[in-house]
Amino acid sequence: MTAPKDKSADGAPGEFSLGWTVLLAALLGVTCGASPIPFNLIAFTVEPLSAEFGWSRTEIIFPATIYGLIASFLAPLFGWMADRYGVRPVALWSLFAFGIALAAIALTPISNDQTTLYTYYGLWIIIGLVGIGSTPVTWSRAINLWFFKHRGLALGILLLGTSIAALIVPKIAVWAIAEYGWRNMFAIMALLPLLIALPVAYFLFRDPTPAERPRAIGGADGRLTGMTLSRTIRGYRFHIMWVSITIVAGCYAGAFINMPTILADKGLSAQTAASVMGVLGIGILVGRLLTGALLDRFWQGFVAFPLLCLPAITCVILLGDDVSFMMAAVAAFFLGFAAGAESDLIAYLAGRYFGMLHYGKIYGSLYMPFGIASALSSILYAYVRDVTGSYDAVLIVAFFGFIIGGALLLLLGRYPDNFDVAPEPSSDALPSLA
Structure with a gap:
């Protein structure tokens, strides 16, 4: 991915010239995050889990509903943290925690009893609790801060991550289950956030400074409105x-x-x-x-x-x-x-x-x-x-x-022409991976 040659009307670097590396990192974050991966792999666990434990199709697919509901209720909380502390610490820590939680499913007990099913569900609950910060709920805030004139296109590129995941995750899941079993499939899938998205985001992703933001999203003093x-x-x-x-x-x-x-x-x-x-x-x-x-x-x-x-x-x-x-x-x-x-x-x-x-x-x-x-x-x-x-x-x-x-x-x-200017949240930071 190369930076488009764009400039603003006054000759200053354009939005893509300034923000393309951030957009690339966020795209990989969405691709390898908790938004697409769980939904694109869980259907492939039906046959092996049914064969090993005798669980019904509904019991095996139910974790997708568990994860979806928990993540949905926590989305405003993670959104607030991105507003308060910045996208970078929230997204990077969530990517890390999501990868660890996903890999932990490989530790599902071998014994075939009701406790095993509850343990399996409990591991998915953890994914729901920590993963939502690696979804567009956080990444899209940063892209909205970097882009205004080309915001729609930039968000479209960002959200291509879910489409990319739909193309690659099922193939990886099928291969991993066939070669190493369903438990190791989860561990292998965890490498996507841990070894691909997290390192790239660590080096390339950041929130823009006030001077780098498009003027249209701030007031006369440069503060966000x-x-x-x-x-x-x-x-x-x-x-x-x-x-x-x-x-x-x-x-x-x-x-x-x-x-x-x-x-x-x-x-x-x-x-x-x-x-x-x-x-x-x-x-x-x-x-x-x-x-x-x-x-x-x-x-x-x-x-x-x-x-x-x-x-x-x-x-x-x-x-x-x-x-x-x-x-x-x-x-x-x-x-x-x-x-x-x-x-x-x-x-x-x-x-x-x-x-x-x-x-x-x-x-x-x-x-x-x-x-x-x-x-x-x-x-x-x-x-x-x-x-x-x-x-x-x-x-x-x-x-x-x-x-x-x-x-x-x-x-x-019509879109509002302006918003009431209010003080930005203070810059107290979460523990940073930087």
């Missing part, structure tokens, strides 16, 4: 975003996780479903980059509403009785595209509508409904399938959910 969390919550925009995020995430996550079984119900083979999921991953990647670029040029409502309506087409296609590979691929691409768009939107809208002074707490509070709805959605989709024998009922609900969730963002209005 923005709304407090309490003032934000009292405003209508926060609640509109909260409801929109909950609806869209609740509709999306279940469709994503259950896509292979939805396609199996339509008569498509497992190999075909795997190819369709690859197309979905491409949709996420394209959605993140294109959405970011569009947000830099147009008001978010003109971007968000049409893009979040795309998965409604996905629902219509999947309601059909005869779904070909081509139609399934189109459905998956639209679903993935909208998923990439939503992830960009949460980080972008938090900064543009509420400012950067208390961004971490506010973003964490908006991440909470995203994480909770995503964690519960997969169970809801599966429950509807078990009760009714079909996914059609929940797909019909999701059709309207995607449209309503996107339309709500049209009510946010």
Whole structure:
């Protein structure tokens, strides 16, 4: 990755020239952090854990819900710490703790009793307690501080980390389980945050100095400006975003996780479903980059509403009785595209509508409904399938959910021109890895 040749209007170095190394480090932090890795490897533990312990599929997949819920409730706390102490100490310590906790799953007892299951769950609880600081909740704050004119594109590049993880983590997991067993797979996977993301972030990642920040995010005296969390919550925009995020995430996550079984119900083979999921991953990647670029040029409502309506087409296609590979691929691409768009939107809208002074707490509070709805959605989709024998009922609900969730963002209005200037948090630091 090389620094783009950009300059500001006055001839000073542009945002990418100043911040590209930080963006690279943050990209690797997201890729190897606690946002994508747990969800991309846990499905591959079903067969070996079932064979060794006799646990049900629900018992084996349940840690993803445990982790998702705990991380979601802690997101505002880690966001506050990033606001208070800076992103660098929070993100680096969380990467380190996440790697150690992930490796510790290799120590799951061999004995086959109920205590073993509870121990396994307990290790996942620890991941939830320490890992959220290595997710976009923290990294996106720094990128918002380095970028303004090209903020949408920079956030899109940052969030490509989850797409990259989706491409490499399953392959590593399958190889490691086949060669060394599922326990050692967790230890091997822990090397990603510990030996790749952490060293790069240690040397390349830092928060910008006041002089390096884009002028648009500060007041006349250079201090950051923005709304407090309490003032934000009292405003209508926060609640509109909260409801929109909950609806869209609740509709999306279940469709994503259950896509292979939805396609199996339509008569498509497992190999075909795997190819369709690859197309979905491409949709996420394209959605993140294109959405970011569009947000830099147009008001978010003109971007968000049409893009979040795309998965409604996905629902219509999947309601059909005869779904070909081509139609399934189109459905998956639209679903993935909208998923990439939503992830960009949460980080972008938090900064543009509420400012950067208390961004971490506010973003964490908006991440909470995203994480909770995503964690519960997969169970809801599966429950509807078990009760009714079909996914059609929940797909019909999701059709309207995607449209309503996107339309709500049209009510946010124009971006604020400025924010009340308030003192920045003091620079008391957490113990630093530097």
